Amino acid sequence: MRMEDVARKGPPADLRAWLAYLAERGKLAIAREGVALADELAAIAKRLERDSAVLFPRPDGHAIPVVANLFAGRDWVAESIGVTEDQLLPQLLAAASHPLPTHEVASGPVQEVVHEDIDLLRQLPVPKHNERDSGPYITAGLLIARNPKTGVQNVSIHRCQISGKNRIGVLLLPRHTFSYYRLAEELGQALEIAIVIGAHPALLLASQAIAALDEDEMAIAGALLGEPVDVVKCRTNSVRVPAHAEIVIEGRILQGVREPEGPFGEFPQYYGPRANREVIEVDAITHRKAPIFHTIVGGGFEHLILGGVPREATLLQHLRRSFPGVIDVRLTRGGTCRYHLAIKIDKANDGEPKNVMMCAFGAHYDIKQVIVVDKDVDISSCEEIEWAVATRFQADRDLMVVSGALGSKLDPTTDNGISAKMGLDATAPVSAPELAFKRIRVKGEEEVDLATALQADPSAAVARLLAGARA
Template identity: 30%
Template sequence: MPYDGLRDFVSTLERAGELKRVRAAVSAELEITQVVDRICKANGPALLFENVRDSSMPLLINAFGSYRRMAMALGVESIDSIGREIEEILQTPMPTGIVDKLKMIPKIARFAKFPPKAVSSGPCQEVVMEKPSLSALPILKCWPQDGGKFITLPMVFTKSLETGRRNCGMYRMHVYDDQTTGMHWHIHHDGARHFREHKNAGKRMEVAVALGSDPAVTYSATAPMPADVDEMLLAGFLRNKPVEMVTCKTINMEVPADAEIVLEGYVDPHEERIEGPFGDHTGYYSLADTYPVFHVQCITHRKDPIYPATIVGKPPMEDCYMGKATERIFLPLIRTQIPELVDMNLPLFGVFHNYAFVSIDKRYPYQAKKVMHAIWGLGQMMFTKIIIIVDKNVNVQDVDEVLWRVGNNVDPRRDITIVDGPLDVLDHASPLPRAGSKIGIDATKKWPEEGHTREWPDEITMADDIIELVNRRWREYGLE
């Protein structure tokens, strides 16, 4: 069942023992970050800070910060079940007769429920601030060298000037004062594309920011959806119910009706300002740079709103589990483009754009190199700095096994591919911003057709009958 907004999710977490309330007075400047960082590193619970100094709003954080809570957020026992459902739909053969067509009806009906639904009012507009001020929100300064306070879990809604289609993305917002923030749109993001359209036309860009909603809606803002595909459609699929959307009070933009807080405003196409630095998910500070400026014109919110936040830093942190959800949910879609792909692991320490471990069903020479280049050609996977390809029998979720294969199966001159291309803007090691080199490592078994004319040795394994014998006699050995 979908959640009736963020507070319903909070209640569910608390009943499940996955949330703790912190009633002691705490500061939004650095103190909360230090508390939450310890909790994240200890695989601890979600936290609801009920007494944040200088704000009447409680602050929710680390709500997505475990595999269990991430699954709970999306209403499933396991995130993999979502991927399996998508795979089942994608693999459905085209119907050839009336019986097959009738069997397709339930799946078609499942998709028919997804589009967002317009409503005339919503809880997010129960209160309209007379004098909108960001100072009412318990916004965090996360790390000592941060350029200021940052809104860290926003759902940013924009529309294309050319098509009118909506996008919802998650971009940090550097708070400059009570009415203005930075808008950290990376050049590759759809929000940045919408901004360029408005800038080229010399038109002010309307922007709405929603804070707190059904967790499936919040997650969808982070998902790497294709351009011009509404993230609210994905949210509807995940929650098995349309997302109710209400029009903002002062701009022509729709936001989730169940949101806790909504910021309405605009971005001037000719205005930029220094944004950052910011302690980022790489574990390093992202450097200050110029970005567009968001002006807040109106703030609406629920009665007694909850302010949602997250912190990022050296992994593992809360965002890691959102990233792993994306890995599992979108894996079937990647397989439609790379059918030989068996499994993929974007390890937490790789912060989702530094490493990808990929297993393939190898059927022809140099297929691993083909897969590397295919991955670099897939949307945001183009940022992957290090790709390791292994055979289908390798468990890519086991980092030790992957690295064992690399050490044994790789001849550096033959099996390493280095290419130049786009990199994530947060990559500080590249000589140029947003561009540099990437490496692919073929750790598959090599064939004679790939130039390996020597005999390839078998792996050491025990005979099946001996394994069965030892399993049967294990208690006799007195080793338990």
């Protein structure tokens, strides 16, 4: 299927439709049966992470197959929501600005099978990913929580360690789920939650948007899909979950309970440390009759892409509110798609890049380094960004450092999350002479047709040249 066909037909209907689409394009590998859930599954997925999704039938003999590598590039992310790559960030921005509230239905495929006698590792094929991970982890589960006062839901992804037959250790960073948990504690309650595994790619993307508290990410997903997400009420609590997902774990984050969790391989490609963290007690598992379990290798390419692209959209929106000259943004892969941000601007005034940097640092605490470049720089190319720094940046004039700011607690260089921020103005001065920063180009390069410009049989041509030289 061609990219223009994707844009015409729209996004796939669910995870299964996305996998069928990948299979049609030769982008879905099928592993041999019986791959080990500990280490081996992740090792195979990691080898294929930039090329192919991979489905694992009967891992360790388990009846439920596992799939990994749903996103192997930005183009895959775009295709999953039925747009071209250049439409990706505008589409995400439009969805965040015009969300479609969910549509509640009485029943759905995700509740075809119900388990109330819980044994997580017997009932679900949960892999262990990185070498020093403390055990099996649910890594691609959408954790849905309800504001205990308003009922508004939040969707996010958290690392979830299987700690017992019906217990899950969960890392709650100081974001929206943690805010709901604190509200529940103030009310003397556990926080009702659900973990959704095997959701439509649009739901995964929406879960990573930098939305405001009490903005339901499932409504953003609905806008990406062009229709509201059908949701069904959980069997044991009040959380609403996508009716066409594969698997749902229903439970509660217990009030005042902390148990050891970690280490776990995280997106910076280091291990998040072991510590006492919040605990989920599982009350039920529901799933389709023949479900598919989605996993994300911690710190792998899918992890980075999934976290990076939706954040780019919300960062672009945030920056454009104050700086209409901002053209595009990119969270670079080398910066773990979280810490390093490149910003392309149509610069109108000297000094403007430093204001843009400060706005970016305020947009999300994870951002550690910002490089601002001119509109002639391709920010999808790390080589181009480095070229801009090499030729348009002077440290004594264009460097900005902010110390003692809040950063990511997963960055091992921080002091419990207290971090320095660095900004680099790699733009040319507005008043510079025309040729001082004019990029060189060879006239006619773009018009060259290599099919007609080059000989079809180079070896024969070389042989003739050598024969002529000997004569």
